[in-house]
Amino acid sequence: MRQITGYASQQGSDGVAPYAFERRQLRPDDLAVDVHYCGVCHSDLDAVDSAAQGPARLVPGHEFTGRVAEIGSEVTRFAVGDMVAVGNIVDSCGACTACLAHQENYCHAFPTLTYGGSDRHDGLPTQGAYSTGYVVRENFAYAVPPHLDAAAVAPLMCAGVTVWEPLRRWQVGPGTRVGVVGVGGLGHLAVKLAKALGARVTVFTTSPSKADAAYALGADDVVLSNDSDAMSAQHDTHDLILDTASVPHDMTPYLRVLAMDGTLCSLGIPERLDFDPMALLIGRKSIASAGSGGTRATQELLEFCGDHGITADVEVVPVAEVNEALARLRRNDVRYRFVLAMKA
Structure with a gap:
């Protein structure tokens, strides 16, 4: 041994x-x-x-x-x-x-x-x-x-491969509108990777103090998720949202931000998922999840990060x-x- x-x-x-x-x-x-x-x-x-x-x-x-x-x-x-x-x-x-x-x-x-x-x-x-x-x-x-x-x-x-798999699964690329909820270990890599794939990236946060950091990571927009007017202005604008928050929270505002046929992918593994079913129904939206990554995706991620210096x-x-x-x-x-x- x-x-x-x-x-x-x-x-x-x-x-x-x-x-x-x-x-x-x-x-x-x-x-x-x-x-x-x-x-x-x-x-x-x-x-x-x-x-x-x-x-x-x-x-x-x-x-x-x-x-x-x-x-x-x-x-x-x-x-x-x-x-x-x-x-x-x-x-x-x-x-x-x-x-x-x-x-x-x-x-x-x-x-x-x-x-x-x-x-x-x-x-x-x-x-x-x-x-x-x-x-x-x-x-x-x-x-x-x-x-x-x-x-x-x-x-x-x-953290990296956990956000990479859904970015690839939902074919994020130029023209895709991606939202990221939370700017922590997962969220900051989601911003970097989505931006490198060519997406327009919005960070949703409850903390105004995180705005500068989010822009430094490459975010195009930062929206305060506890500002109802700011969230209303985002309705029907995003194709994919990666929700990296690990504490239980209401996902309804983020479902409303999705465009028709958009997907909210829960990655933070909260104890429960809370949302208004009507917000899911209107626009034929989806709630999905993902966890970790397989060998092919992990190798792909490292090669992509090597090519883009991430x-x-x-x-x-x-x-x-x-x-x-x-x-x-x-x-x-x-x-x-x-x-x-x-x-x-």
Whole structure:
């Protein structure tokens, strides 16, 4: 087994603490990756809080970049020394219709998660990348474009691909009118990517103070969603809205902003979806959802970001300051994603 050090949940605590554990020995199609940078996602907070209720330790971290340290005997796409990126899915059944369509994120047998899942071969719990190293199947690792900052690439593997899939599914391009609700980890990348695809982009926010930042990201318009007159002026004007808000909220105003046959895609995974059915009915509008991304979309995203020079806006902190980063994330005190530097 491979000896690894990392940071894991603690029973009865809302933080993480140093933790030594083991990774599996390489299988033929495995890579051993020395983790350099790992993003800090809101879902990490939820996972740490849940794990703190029980005795088992959980190592978070599901969007990371690092260098290949060793390869299995059947690996063909990577060599030792390559910089790779890994997201929140590290395996799937490979045989269902979703997997065969390279949509492993919707695997009928449920994908193996980077942490908090179960290995499909030995049944052991998966542990994440708040750690010095990770072992991953070759098919779920991706080449990092060499001219991009590896720290700022890490959040593309979760936040980035989560917004990328619906942008491609609804064929966003020149002339498409896209709205983005919320300018956080997902929202800021939605603005960058939609704009690079050629769309006209409107940011909907409740905070006037975020307007300058939204324009700096590339937004064409910023609308205060708590201003009823401003929202009324937007009725029937958008083809697609990506709603990245994670707290329960009324989606009715955004449905009214959609043009006929428009789609509101909920990405923030709120506890419930609230809306007026009449706002959905009038204009033959749709509510949809999406989550994470499959291998084909993830590779496409990284190539697109390489071609257009797109990365996440990040604040890089030493891994020793992980608990401060988690505490600040609870307060939404970050623009727009924390990334842990795993190397001293």
